[in-house]
Amino acid sequence: MSKDSFVDGNAAAGALLSVFSIDITDADAQCAACGNVAPVARSRVYAFEPGIVLRCAVCEHPLLRIARGTGRTWIDARGLTYLELRTP
Amino acid sequence: MAGTTVLGRLAWYVATVVEGRQETRTARTLVLNVPSWPGHDAGQHVDVRLRAADGYTAVRSYSIANAAQNERVELTVEELADGEVSLYLVRTIAPGDPLEIRGPVGGWFVWRPAFIEPVQLVAGGSGIVPLMAMIRTRAAAGLQTPFRLLYSVRTPENIIYAAELQRRESEGQGLTIAYAFTRATPAGWPRPPARIDAAFLSEAALPAGEDPACYICGPTGFVESAAALLEQAGYDPKRIKTERFGPTGGIS
Ligand SMILES: Cc1cc2nc3c(=O)[nH]c(=O)nc-3n(C[C@H](O)[C@H](O)[C@H](O)COP(=O)(O)OP(=O)(O)OC[C@H]3O[C@@H](n4cnc5c(N)ncnc54)[C@H](O)[C@@H]3O)c2cc1C
Ligand SMILES: [Zn+2]
Numbered sequence A: 001m002s003k004d005s006f007v008d009g010n011a012a013a014g015a016l017l018s019v020f021s022i023d024i025t026d027a028d029a030q031c032a033a034c035g036n037v038a039p040v041a042r043s044r045v046y047a048f049e050p051g052i053v054l055r056c057a058v059c060e061h062p063l064l065r066i067a068r069g070t071g072r073t074w075i076d077a078r079g080l081t082y083l084e085l086r087t088p
Numbered sequence B: 001m002a003g004t005t006v007l008g009r010l011a012w013y014v015a016t017v018v019e020g021r022q023e024t025r026t027a028r029t030l031v032l033n034v035p036s037w038p039g040h041d042a043g044q045h046v047d048v049r050l051r052a053a054d055g056y057t058a059v060r061s062y063s064i065a066n067a068a069q070n071e072r073v074e075l076t077v078e079e080l081a082d083g084e085v086s087l088y089l090v091r092t093i094a095p096g097d098p099l100e101i102r103g104p105v106g107g108w109f110v111w112r113p114a115f116i117e118p119v120q121l122v123a124g125g126s127g128i129v130p131l132m133a134m135i136r137t138r139a140a141a142g143l144q145t146p147f148r149l150l151y152s153v154r155t156p157e158n159i160i161y162a163a164e165l166q167r168r169e170s171e172g173q174g175l176t177i178a179y180a181f182t183r184a185t186p187a188g189w190p191r192p193p194a195r196i197d198a199a200f201l202s203e204a205a206l207p208a209g210e211d212p213a214c215y216i217c218g219p220t221g222f223v224e225s226a227a228a229l230l231e232q233a234g235y236d237p238k239r240i241k242t243e244r245f246g247p248t249g250g251i252s
Helices: A009-020 B084-092 B125-140 B162-170 B198-204 B220-232
Strands: A028-033 A037-039 A052-055 A062-070 A073-075 A080-084 B011-023 B029-032 B045-051 B057-063 B072-080 B099-103 B119-124 B147-153 B175-181 B213-220 B240-244
Touching: A009 A052, A009 A062, A009 B045, A009 B057, A009 B099, A009 B240, A028 A062, A052 B057, B029 B084, B029 B099, B045 B072, B045 B084, B057 B072, B057 B084, B057 B125, B072 B084, B072 B125, B099 B240, B119 B220, B125 B147, B125 B162, B125 B175, B125 B213, B125 B220, B147 B198, B162 B175, B198 B220, B213 B220, B220 B240
Parallel strands: B119 B147, B119 B213, B147 B175, B213 B240
Antiparallel strands: A028 A037, A028 A080, A052 A062, A062 A073, B011 B029, B011 B099, B029 B072, B045 B057, B045 B099
């Protein structure tokens, strides 16, 4: 996919919900590279295959990578300092 | 050691196509019946999964077009040249056929009747779909929250929901609409074919001073330029929400 064909983190809501069981697109995430804090929905998704990579909308650093194999899911979250979820 | 956490999978529903409605030459609305559908917020989407007998699957996201109403879900799909999933949904699938969907998903690009601030909607092409769900949800709730829609389309024939938009605007309930035609205009139209630009925005959009909540949806390039124009015109970036209809796919 070319650089200009990204979609919003919001577009990955279905895949993220199937992994985390709660909607994290509305959660605030801090980028470990530049410190920007923004909802996960505002991050950028450049590819869905073979795995999903969410990138910081400010500096493009990868925030979260998810890959799925048969019976296994890998989550690489080293690009995130924190995730702040809205809990009732 | 490999982890053994079992993930709670988001369920796939088997919906049934109840009706197909041609909206334009290239866009079609599918009315689905989804048993035990939990309802949805305006702006949310579903993931659609097509599966071939050999195990090949394709997953794409589609916005929900209708206001929540029992087990009914409407999707409006614009066909793309060589589009694997969109061509099937626009040309092939028929009433009575099953369709696998997952959702509703996305809790961020949503509008709820409890939101009282004025709303600026900006649609490019099929990007009208989730914004139409907002317009319909507002109408179903009997509200008059100021809604302004800027809708960019190639030609008048490409306007999706044209008759309904005209009817809802003429009802005088606080919804107003401005079209930007990019290829061909109706006869006598004052503005020559052009994309949304700063001049059009300052003429047609709710003033930045009213601090509207802005929802922009359409192809990636359209959303990029519309969001930049709004920011340059002084709209609060924190109140601008975007939904890019780019290529999707995904982990199922
Ligand atoms: C959150 C979200 C909501 C969406 N809602 C809708 C909706 O309500 N209605 C709707 O019609 N579409 C919607 N889309 C787009 C939809 O998910 C598919 O991308 C689109 O239908 C194309 O799928 P396809 O299988 O037909 O095309 P593919 O077979 O995947 O692609 C065919 C060709 O078109 C290109 N392409 C793929 N997708 C796009 C695109 N979106 N724009 C331009 N070129 C593309 C590909 O690169 C390829 O060259 C939405 C996307 C997102 C992320
Ligand atoms: Zn960053």
